[in-house]
Amino acid sequence: MASTKWITGVLGWVLGGPIGGLIGFALGTMIDGSVKSSGGTLGSREVTGSGGGTGERNSFLMSLLVLSSAVMKANGKVMRSELAYVKSFIAQNFGPDAVPQSTQILKRLLEREISVGEVCSQIRMNLNTAARLQLLHYLTGIAQADGVVTSAELSLLRKIASALAIPRAASDSVFAMFERGIDSAYQVLEVDRDASDEEVKRAYKRLAVKHHPDKVASLGADVQKAAEQKFKAISEAYERIKEDRKMER
Secondary structure: OHHHHHHHOOOOHHHOHHHHHHHHHHHHHHOOOOOOEEOOEEOOOOOOOOOOOHHHHHHHHHHHHHHHHHHHOOOOOOOHHHHHHHHHHHHHHHOHHHHHHHHHHHHHHOOOOOOHHHHHHHHHHHOOHHHHHHHHHHHHHHHHOOOOOOHHHHHHHHHHHHHOOOOHHHHHHHHHOOOOOHHHHHHHHOOOOOOOHHHHHHHHHHHHHHOOHHHHHHHOHHHHHHHHHHHHHHHHHHHHHHHHHOOOO
16 A cells, blocks of 8 residues: 555654554554564664654654544543544645545554553653644644533643643643633733733743744644644734733734
Protein backbone atom coordinates (compact mmCIF):
# COMPACT_ATOMS: atom_id res chain seq x y z
CA MET A 1 0.00 0.00 0.00
CA ALA A 2 2.24 2.79 -1.24
CA SER A 3 -0.13 5.47 -0.01
CA THR A 4 1.01 4.81 3.54
CA LYS A 5 4.45 6.20 2.76
CA TRP A 6 3.31 9.82 3.06
CA ILE A 7 3.67 9.47 6.82
CA THR A 8 5.56 6.27 7.63
CA GLY A 9 8.46 7.07 5.33
CA VAL A 10 9.65 9.88 7.59
CA LEU A 11 9.17 9.49 11.32
CA GLY A 12 11.25 11.01 14.09
CA TRP A 13 11.35 10.47 17.82
CA VAL A 14 8.07 8.51 17.98
CA LEU A 15 9.86 5.46 16.58
CA GLY A 16 10.82 4.34 20.08
CA GLY A 17 9.18 4.30 23.49
CA PRO A 18 5.49 3.77 24.26
CA ILE A 19 4.31 5.76 21.25
CA GLY A 20 6.38 3.61 18.92
CA GLY A 21 4.80 0.49 20.34
CA LEU A 22 1.29 1.83 19.92
CA ILE A 23 1.88 3.09 16.40
CA GLY A 24 3.54 -0.20 15.47
CA PHE A 25 0.37 -2.01 16.52
CA ALA A 26 -1.89 0.53 14.80
CA LEU A 27 -0.12 0.39 11.48
CA GLY A 28 -0.06 -3.40 11.39
CA THR A 29 -0.78 -4.73 7.90
CA MET A 30 -1.15 -1.20 6.53
CA ILE A 31 2.59 -1.01 6.09
CA ASP A 32 4.06 -2.36 2.86
CA GLY A 33 7.54 -2.84 4.26
CA SER A 34 8.68 0.74 4.58
CA VAL A 35 8.44 0.45 8.37
CA LYS A 36 8.64 -2.88 10.23
CA SER A 37 7.57 -3.65 13.76
CA SER A 38 10.41 -4.84 15.96
CA GLY A 39 10.26 -5.61 19.67
CA GLY A 40 7.07 -3.64 20.20
CA THR A 41 8.40 -0.48 18.55
CA LEU A 42 8.73 0.61 14.97
CA GLY A 43 11.90 -0.46 13.24
CA SER A 44 13.95 2.42 11.85
CA ARG A 45 16.26 0.83 9.28
CA GLU A 46 14.18 1.99 6.33
CA VAL A 47 13.05 5.28 7.82
CA THR A 48 14.69 8.49 6.69
CA GLY A 49 14.90 11.61 8.79
CA SER A 50 14.76 11.53 12.58
CA GLY A 51 15.03 15.20 13.40
CA GLY A 52 13.14 18.28 12.32
CA GLY A 53 11.11 19.01 9.23
CA THR A 54 8.75 16.30 8.03
CA GLY A 55 9.93 13.89 10.73
CA GLU A 56 8.96 16.30 13.49
CA ARG A 57 5.66 17.12 11.83
CA ASN A 58 4.75 13.46 11.44
CA SER A 59 5.87 12.69 14.99
CA PHE A 60 3.58 15.43 16.25
CA LEU A 61 0.66 13.97 14.28
CA MET A 62 1.32 10.49 15.66
CA SER A 63 1.40 11.86 19.23
CA LEU A 64 -1.82 13.72 18.49
CA LEU A 65 -3.55 10.54 17.31
CA VAL A 66 -2.42 8.52 20.34
CA LEU A 67 -3.71 11.06 22.86
CA SER A 68 -6.84 11.63 20.76
CA SER A 69 -7.79 8.00 21.25
CA ALA A 70 -7.42 8.39 25.03
CA VAL A 71 -9.63 11.51 25.15
CA MET A 72 -12.25 9.96 22.86
CA LYS A 73 -12.56 6.98 25.22
CA ALA A 74 -12.68 9.06 28.42
CA ASN A 75 -16.47 8.68 28.75
CA GLY A 76 -16.44 4.99 27.88
CA LYS A 77 -18.07 5.67 24.51
CA VAL A 78 -16.63 7.13 21.31
CA MET A 79 -18.90 9.85 19.92
CA ARG A 80 -19.39 10.41 16.20
CA SER A 81 -18.97 14.14 16.77
CA GLU A 82 -15.50 13.51 18.22
CA LEU A 83 -14.42 11.38 15.28
CA ALA A 84 -15.76 14.01 12.90
CA TYR A 85 -13.79 16.69 14.75
CA VAL A 86 -10.57 14.70 14.44
CA LYS A 87 -11.08 14.07 10.73
CA SER A 88 -11.94 17.72 10.09
CA PHE A 89 -8.91 18.91 12.03
CA ILE A 90 -6.55 16.62 10.13
CA ALA A 91 -8.06 17.58 6.76
CA GLN A 92 -7.77 21.30 7.50
CA ASN A 93 -4.28 21.22 9.00
CA PHE A 94 -2.53 18.24 7.42
CA GLY A 95 -4.40 17.96 4.14
CA PRO A 96 -7.22 15.67 2.91
CA ASP A 97 -4.71 13.00 1.84
CA ALA A 98 -3.83 12.48 5.51
CA VAL A 99 -7.39 11.68 6.59
CA PRO A 100 -7.88 8.04 5.40
CA GLN A 101 -4.70 6.67 6.91
CA SER A 102 -4.96 8.75 10.08
CA THR A 103 -8.51 7.51 10.57
CA GLN A 104 -7.40 3.89 10.21
CA ILE A 105 -4.57 4.42 12.69
CA LEU A 106 -6.93 6.13 15.16
CA LYS A 107 -9.50 3.33 14.97
CA ARG A 108 -6.81 0.78 15.79
CA LEU A 109 -5.52 2.92 18.65
CA LEU A 110 -9.04 2.98 20.10
CA GLU A 111 -8.67 -0.77 20.61
CA ARG A 112 -5.67 -0.29 22.90
CA GLU A 113 -5.23 0.93 26.45
CA ILE A 114 -3.19 4.14 26.46
CA SER A 115 -0.73 4.77 29.28
CA VAL A 116 -1.19 8.53 29.31
CA GLY A 117 1.64 9.13 31.77
CA GLU A 118 4.20 7.20 29.72
CA VAL A 119 3.06 8.69 26.41
CA CYS A 120 3.14 12.23 27.79
CA SER A 121 6.58 11.64 29.28
CA GLN A 122 7.92 10.78 25.82
CA ILE A 123 6.19 13.82 24.31
CA ARG A 124 7.49 16.10 27.07
CA MET A 125 11.06 15.11 26.33
CA ASN A 126 10.74 15.81 22.61
CA LEU A 127 8.37 18.76 22.15
CA ASN A 128 8.87 22.32 23.39
CA THR A 129 6.33 24.15 25.55
CA ALA A 130 4.60 25.82 22.60
CA ALA A 131 4.05 22.50 20.83
CA ARG A 132 2.72 20.88 24.02
CA LEU A 133 0.27 23.75 24.51
CA GLN A 134 -0.86 23.34 20.92
CA LEU A 135 -1.44 19.64 21.52
CA LEU A 136 -3.52 20.37 24.64
CA HIS A 137 -5.59 22.93 22.73
CA TYR A 138 -6.40 20.34 20.07
CA LEU A 139 -7.33 17.68 22.64
CA THR A 140 -9.65 20.13 24.39
CA GLY A 141 -11.38 20.66 21.06
CA ILE A 142 -12.15 16.94 20.90
CA ALA A 143 -13.71 16.99 24.36
CA GLN A 144 -15.78 20.03 23.34
CA ALA A 145 -16.92 18.48 20.04
CA ASP A 146 -20.28 17.26 21.39
CA GLY A 147 -21.00 20.57 23.12
CA VAL A 148 -20.12 19.62 26.67
CA VAL A 149 -16.94 18.60 28.54
CA THR A 150 -17.77 15.91 31.09
CA SER A 151 -16.02 15.51 34.42
CA ALA A 152 -14.23 12.41 33.11
CA GLU A 153 -12.94 14.31 30.09
CA LEU A 154 -11.84 17.30 32.14
CA SER A 155 -10.09 15.01 34.61
CA LEU A 156 -8.19 13.33 31.78
CA LEU A 157 -7.29 16.67 30.18
CA ARG A 158 -5.90 17.89 33.50
CA LYS A 159 -3.93 14.67 33.86
CA ILE A 160 -2.50 15.12 30.36
CA ALA A 161 -1.63 18.77 31.04
CA SER A 162 0.15 17.85 34.26
CA ALA A 163 2.05 14.99 32.59
CA LEU A 164 3.10 17.39 29.81
CA ALA A 165 4.46 19.77 32.48
CA ILE A 166 1.94 22.47 31.60
CA PRO A 167 1.20 24.70 34.65
CA ARG A 168 -2.39 24.80 35.94
CA ALA A 169 -2.90 28.47 34.97
CA ALA A 170 -1.72 27.76 31.42
CA SER A 171 -3.94 24.69 31.01
CA ASP A 172 -6.96 26.55 32.42
CA SER A 173 -6.22 29.30 29.89
CA VAL A 174 -6.35 26.76 27.06
CA PHE A 175 -9.61 25.25 28.34
CA ALA A 176 -11.19 28.72 28.58
CA MET A 177 -10.40 29.45 24.93
CA PHE A 178 -13.44 27.37 23.99
CA GLU A 179 -15.82 29.51 26.08
CA ARG A 180 -17.29 32.91 25.20
CA GLY A 181 -18.17 34.47 28.57
CA ILE A 182 -16.33 37.40 30.15
CA ASP A 183 -15.07 35.25 33.03
CA SER A 184 -13.47 32.86 30.56
CA ALA A 185 -11.85 35.82 28.80
CA TYR A 186 -9.99 36.70 32.00
CA GLN A 187 -9.06 33.06 32.43
CA VAL A 188 -7.63 32.95 28.91
CA LEU A 189 -5.37 35.90 29.76
CA GLU A 190 -4.51 34.32 33.13
CA VAL A 191 -5.53 37.40 35.14
CA ASP A 192 -8.15 38.10 37.81
CA ARG A 193 -11.17 40.31 37.14
CA ASP A 194 -9.79 42.91 39.55
CA ALA A 195 -6.54 43.23 37.57
CA SER A 196 -5.71 46.75 36.41
CA ASP A 197 -5.98 47.75 32.77
CA GLU A 198 -2.19 47.81 32.55
CA GLU A 199 -1.98 44.29 33.98
CA VAL A 200 -4.50 43.11 31.40
CA LYS A 201 -2.48 44.70 28.59
CA ARG A 202 0.75 43.14 29.82
CA ALA A 203 -0.92 39.73 30.14
CA TYR A 204 -2.20 39.94 26.57
CA LYS A 205 1.21 40.90 25.19
CA ARG A 206 2.89 38.09 27.15
CA LEU A 207 0.46 35.45 25.91
CA ALA A 208 0.51 36.79 22.35
CA VAL A 209 4.24 36.13 22.30
CA LYS A 210 3.96 32.80 24.14
CA HIS A 211 1.32 31.41 21.78
CA HIS A 212 2.45 32.98 18.53
CA PRO A 213 2.17 30.50 15.62
CA ASP A 214 5.86 31.02 14.84
CA LYS A 215 6.62 29.15 18.09
CA VAL A 216 5.63 25.89 16.37
CA ALA A 217 7.22 26.67 13.00
CA SER A 218 9.54 23.66 13.37
CA LEU A 219 6.51 21.37 13.15
CA GLY A 220 5.54 22.63 9.72
CA ALA A 221 3.09 25.04 8.12
CA ASP A 222 0.12 22.77 8.86
CA VAL A 223 0.66 22.88 12.64
CA GLN A 224 1.30 26.62 12.40
CA LYS A 225 -2.09 26.96 10.75
CA ALA A 226 -3.75 25.17 13.65
CA ALA A 227 -1.90 27.42 16.12
CA GLU A 228 -3.52 30.46 14.53
CA GLN A 229 -6.86 29.42 16.06
CA LYS A 230 -5.36 29.51 19.55
CA PHE A 231 -3.70 32.85 18.84
CA LYS A 232 -7.03 34.22 17.61
CA ALA A 233 -8.79 33.06 20.78
CA ILE A 234 -6.35 35.09 22.88
CA SER A 235 -6.98 38.21 20.79
CA GLU A 236 -10.74 37.74 21.01
CA ALA A 237 -10.58 37.33 24.79
CA TYR A 238 -8.61 40.57 25.03
CA GLU A 239 -11.17 42.37 22.86
CA ARG A 240 -14.04 41.13 25.06
CA ILE A 241 -12.31 42.44 28.16
CA LYS A 242 -11.57 45.80 26.53
CA GLU A 243 -15.19 46.16 25.50
CA ASP A 244 -16.45 45.16 28.95
CA ARG A 245 -14.15 47.67 30.63
CA LYS A 246 -14.55 50.37 27.98
CA MET A 247 -10.78 50.44 27.69
CA GLU A 248 -9.18 52.82 25.23
CA ARG A 249 -8.33 51.21 21.90
